[in-house]
Amino acid sequence: MSKAQADAAASKKPPSIAGDRLERFRYLKEILALVPYGPGARLLSLFTGSGLVQAVFRGHKARLRAFMAEQGLKEPLKATFARYLTCNYLAAWRLSALSRCKQADFDRWVELRGYEIFQALRQAGRPVILCNSHYGSGKTILLALMRRGHDIHSLDRQDVFSYFGIQGQGRLISINLGPREQGFMLKQIVRARNVLADGGILHIAGDGLRGLSGKPLPFLGRERHFPGSVAELGIATGAAILPVFGSLDRNGRIRLDILPPLAPLAGEAAREDQVAHINAQYCAFLEARWKADPGAIFKSELNIYAGLPKLPADTSKASQA
Amino acid sequence: MNEIPENVVLEWVRVNRTKVPSLSLTPDTPLQGAGLLDSLAFLQLVTFLEQRFGIRIDEDEMEPGNFRDARAVADLVRRLGPPGG
Numbered sequence: 001m002s003k004a005q006a007d008a009a010a011s012k013k014p015p016s017i018a019g020d021r022l023e024r025f026r027y028l029k030e031i032l033a034l035v036p037y038g039p040g041a042r043l044l045s046l047f048t049g050s051g052l053v054q055a056v057f058r059g060h061k062a063r064l065r066a067f068m069a070e071q072g073l074k075e076p077l078k079a080t081f082a083r084y085l086t087c088n089y090l091a092a093w094r095l096s097a098l099s100r101c102k103q104a105d106f107d108r109w110v111e112l113r114g115y116e117i118f119q120a121l122r123q124a125g126r127p128v129i130l131c132n133s134h135y136g137s138g139k140t141i142l143l144a145l146m147r148r149g150h151d152i153h154s155l156d157r158q159d160v161f162s163y164f165g166i167q168g169q170g171r172l173i174s175i176n177l178g179p180r181e182q183g184f185m186l187k188q189i190v191r192a193r194n195v196l197a198d199g200g201i202l203h204i205a206g207d208g209l210r211g212l213s214g215k216p217l218p219f220l221g222r223e224r225h226f227p228g229s230v231a232e233l234g235i236a237t238g239a240a241i242l243p244v245f246g247s248l249d250r251n252g253r254i255r256l257d258i259l260p261p262l263a264p265l266a267g268e269a270a271r272e273d274q275v276a277h278i279n280a281q282y283c284a285f286l287e288a289r290w291k292a293d294p295g296a297i298f299k300s301e302l303n304i305y306a307g308l309p310k311l312p313a314d315t316s317k318a319s320q321a
Numbered sequence: 322m323n324e325i326p327e328n329v330v331l332e333w334v335r336v337n338r339t340k341v342p343s344l345s346l347t348p349d350t351p352l353q354g355a356g357l358l359d360s361l362a363f364l365q366l367v368t369f370l371e372q373r374f375g376i377r378i379d380e381d382e383m384e385p386g387n388f389r390d391a392r393a394v395a396d397l398v399r400r401l402g403p404p405g406g
Contacts, residue, residue, distance in 0.1 A: 184353055184360065184363075184385040184388070185360040186360050186363045186364060186367070186383040186388065187380055187383040187384075188360075189360045189361060189363075189364050190364060190367070190380055190383060191380070193364065228361060229360075229361060232361045
């Protein structure tokens with residue numbers, strides 16, 4: 001059995017999810033799997049736009065309102081909160097339903113921009129890190145690229161694709177990070193490095209909060225830790241780091257953006273400086289996205305943000321200059 | 322293998338520790354719990370040990386127990402060391 005096959009076989013094992021929130025979906029997922037994307041998205045749109053539903057989720061709405069006020073964002077709260085609910089619930093159903101769409105339907109729901117950047121790097125034989133975020137509908141990038149014939153390794157806390165029966169998994173190999181409390185991830189990091197060293201594609205979140213590497217950066221007026229893993233892996237293997245973002249409108253249409261590679265420092269820079277430089281670029285992209293569409297922020301991320309230490313106003317302004 | 326692996330590991334950790342610069346290090350100091358090294362630092366330690374001792378540390382060996390402290394890492398190095406080394 002080759003290493004890739006062994007990895008694939010390992011990913012087929014039931015995830016160790018005892019006590020995990022995924023366990024709640026054991027039966028629901030089988031029912032939801034029957035709902036096609038179009039009707040499901042329309043139903044969800046009606047649901048999230050309803051005043052009654054928004055009242056039920058008023059605690060989340062208050063947190064979003066507070067964030068928008070703090071950032072001076074003037075978008076209508078009701079519409080933004082409808083998108084927020086759309087982004088934050090039934091994400092696995094969305095992936096599962098999209099994976100079952102015919103190609104023409106998929107292309108109607110999902111617009112992919114910047115593919116030519118990715119394609120040029122692959123044609124040149126470069127390993128690529130798809131630097132995703134806990135934001136919007138970014139994970140749809142996996143479906144879009146798998147449909148275009150690319151094999152991808154993904155560092156995930158759970159093998160959600162396998163768990164929810166998402167089609168096209170043959171092209172996705174999950175490097176399972178294990179439960180949240182599991183801190184020792186050497187094996188996973190080695191696998192990720194080996195994927196890139198072999199010229200492959202690695203999907204990883206750049207805004208994860210586990211691990212000790214990396215440094216805090218000013219982020220929308222607060223101090224937030226950004227891990228060094230993405231930058232370190234890119235530096236160690238020469239992989240191009242492409243930020244990817246997915247935005248989702250209330251009707252379920254998704255726009256995926258593959259951005260140009262994060263630029264390394266020119267010349268012979270120290271590794272720490274390279275990591276800081278790459279992280280600063282990614283942080284700036286993420287800041288811009290949060291401000292451009294607060295409706296795509298994950299509620300868990302907004303909760304974390306609310307608890308972060310505030311920076312003095314002049315520091316925040318300096319960071320955004 | 323003429324060097325004492327514990328000493329080599331401790332010296333590497335002293336230079337490359339991620340945090341807690343003031344903590345005094347012994348062969349039994351926990352490398353993970355104390356926050357001395359993160360996973361990426363462990364990856365660099367593995368690469369360093371492979372080159373220094375001419376060994377190959379396979380994925381199967383990358384378990385927390387083998388990297389608990391400098392003594393455990395040294396035991397791993399001895400176990401994987403070249404025969405007669």
